[in-house]
Amino acid sequence: MSVTPPPLTPPRLKNDCFALPPGVDWTPVDTALDLLRANLSPVVDIKELDVSDALGHVLAHPAVARRSNPPAANSAVDGYGFAHAATGEGLQTLPLIEGRAAAGVPFSGRVPEGMAIRILTGAILPAGVDTVVLEEDTAGDGHRIAFHGPIKMRSNTRKAGEDVIAGDVALPAGHRLRAPDLALLSAVGTTRVSVFRPLRLGVLSTGDEIVADSGGALLEVGRIYDANRPMLLAMARRWNHVPVDLGHVGDDRAALADRLDRGASEADVIFTSGGASAGDEDHVSALLQEAGVMQSWRIAVKPGRPLALGLWKGVPVFGLPGNPVAAFVCTLIFGRPALSLLAGEGWEEPVGFTVPAAFEKNKRAGRREYLRARLTPQGHAEVFRSEGSGRISGLSWATGLVELGDGARRIAPGDPVRFLPYGSFEL
Numbered sequence: 001m002s003v004t005p006p007p008l009t010p011p012r013l014k015n016d017c018f019a020l021p022p023g024v025d026w027t028p029v030d031t032a033l034d035l036l037r038a039n040l041s042p043v044v045d046i047k048e049l050d051v052s053d054a055l056g057h058v059l060a061h062p063a064v065a066r067r068s069n070p071p072a073a074n075s076a077v078d079g080y081g082f083a084h085a086a087t088g089e090g091l092q093t094l095p096l097i098e099g100r101a102a103a104g105v106p107f108s109g110r111v112p113e114g115m116a117i118r119i120l121t122g123a124i125l126p127a128g129v130d131t132v133v134l135e136e137d138t139a140g141d142g143h144r145i146a147f148h149g150p151i152k153m154r155s156n157t158r159k160a161g162e163d164v165i166a167g168d169v170a171l172p173a174g175h176r177l178r179a180p181d182l183a184l185l186s187a188v189g190t191t192r193v194s195v196f197r198p199l200r201l202g203v204l205s206t207g208d209e210i211v212a213d214s215g216g217a218l219l220e221v222g223r224i225y226d227a228n229r230p231m232l233l234a235m236a237r238r239w240n241h242v243p244v245d246l247g248h249v250g251d252d253r254a255a256l257a258d259r260l261d262r263g264a265s266e267a268d269v270i271f272t273s274g275g276a277s278a279g280d281e282d283h284v285s286a287l288l289q290e291a292g293v294m295q296s297w298r299i300a301v302k303p304g305r306p307l308a309l310g311l312w313k314g315v316p317v318f319g320l321p322g323n324p325v326a327a328f329v330c331t332l333i334f335g336r337p338a339l340s341l342l343a344g345e346g347w348e349e350p351v352g353f354t355v356p357a358a359f360e361k362n363k364r365a366g367r368r369e370y371l372r373a374r375l376t377p378q379g380h381a382e383v384f385r386s387e388g389s390g391r392i393s394g395l396s397w398a399t400g401l402v403e404l405g406d407g408a409r410r411i412a413p414g415d416p417v418r419f420l421p422y423g424s425f426e427l
């Protein structure tokens with residue numbers, strides 16, 4: 001006699017894979033960011049470098065000015081220097097003294113009150129000179145100069161230390177050195193700096209379908225070119241971290257554990273992509289769970305809701321979602337500030353701009369959304385035609401992201417929206 005099994009009762013179809021399922025704990029974006037910020041700290045040690053080799057490094061200690069800039073009061077222009085006290089309103093005619101003051105060739109004598117001296121840009125003001133008249137504002141015959149007064153005291157001069165004073169902090173700890181910073185440090189005589197050793201970011205792709213190195217072959221349809229790893233390695237390089245290519249592993253837990261072991265010895269932090277959610281083949285989250293130090297988050301963000309966080313042999317692991325758009329957005333929003341903190345740079349927030357929308361959208365409550373966007377010639381934000389997180393072409397089409405807050409919102413063309421240019425993520 002056969003027994004009829006009881007009927008299965010699936011939940012009502014929502015036809016919206018992004019609706020917040022009841023009973024699941026969604027971590028708001030800000031909560032996730034606060035947790036990362038509170039729990040991460042620099043993991044890199046400190047070394048000394050010549051300033052000329054330090055571009056892109058993060059200062060571990062403040063860089064202190066060894067000398068003032070400028071070191072002495074000097075002239076900002078080519079012209080004639082004199083004592084302001086002897087001048088007044090109307091036509092001023094001053095006899096010139098012999099000699100001149102030039103940058104690097106100072107005039108050692110004193111300029112008597114009522115006389116002027118030829119002076120060039122950058123020259124230290126000679127004794128008796130506190131004011132300079134611009135050459136173009138004068139007439140002269142080689143023995144005298146004339147100009148129209150009044151001229152303001154200290155015109156066209158620079159005070160000693162008006163830019164930086166010796167002993168001041170020229171640049172604070174945590175600052176990542178850019179080209180202009182090398183100018184500043186050089187100007188104040190600082191030739192050696194203490195910097196953090198660059199952070200090593202290991203990047204690993206997972207999934208049986210992924211082919212890490214196709215050798216130029218056109219793959220059969222069931223196989224997927226590895227898009228995430230080249231992107232993530234390039235982002236690491238762009239952010240002045242050292243990219244560590246950990247290659248690819250299939251859906252094999254033992255192989256993944258081995259590769260994470262390698263990552264933990266070669267890198268300071270590991271980004272994996274794929275296998276982050278809770279499916280049958282989601283080994284990254286499963287392994288981190290087994291290791292016992294795992295935060296598996298369903299973040300209230302779109303795209304990119306599964307993000308696994310854990311420690312593997314003491315090394316932080318970010319299990320990014322496999323969909324390339326989600327992997328990209330999670331890396332910008334969560335990965336970048338976390339990396340900058342680990343690298344000693346402090347928490348880096350992107351700078352956004354409020355611009356009018358060139359689109360309309362009915363946004364639901366619950367998840368913060370990041371739309372691929374770019375500015376029209378009028379400076380309005382248009383968004384990519386699809387929000388599908390496998391649509392990699394939209395990442396290239398875009399020049400930034402539009403960020404829509406957690407709540408529900410109806411957006412009409414012209415409404416203000418927050419645009420985060422790729423440039424504000426230093427991409």
Ligand SMILES: Nc1nc2c(c(=O)[nH]1)N[C@H]1C(S)=C(S)[C@@H](COP(=O)(O)OP(=O)(O)OC[C@H]3O[C@@H](n4cnc5c(N)ncnc54)[C@H](O)[C@@H]3O)O[C@H]1N2
Nearest residue numbers: 205207225226227228229274275276277320321322323326
């Ligand atoms: N039943 C449910 N299924 C899924 C959910 C869900 O909530 N319930 N979430 C979806 C979302 S959202 C995302 S994102 C993905 C994330 O899952 P995984 O992190 O486990 O990623 P995979 O399943 O391994 O891959 C997803 C997708 O991305 C492709 N992929 C993976 N790695 C790469 C790579 N290196 N280069 C290019 N493409 C890659 C992969 O082939 C898949 O198509 O889960 C949804 N499912």
Ligand code: MOO
Nearest residue numbers: 303304305326389
């Ligand atoms: O939102 Mo998933 O994180 O589509 O890509």
